[in-house]
Amino acid sequence: FGYNCGYAVNPARDLGPRIFTAMAGWGKEPF
Numbered sequence: 001f002g003y004n005c006g007y008a009v010n011p012a013r014d015l016g017p018r019i020f021t022a023m024a025g026w027g028k029e030p031f
Helices: 011-026
Strands: none
């Protein structure tokens, strides 16, 4: 399911943008 929707399952690809959005003011929403 994740492959079809483009969901990044690999933490190496997914963790960077999540940390960036968390620091940008989204708080815990990306997690």
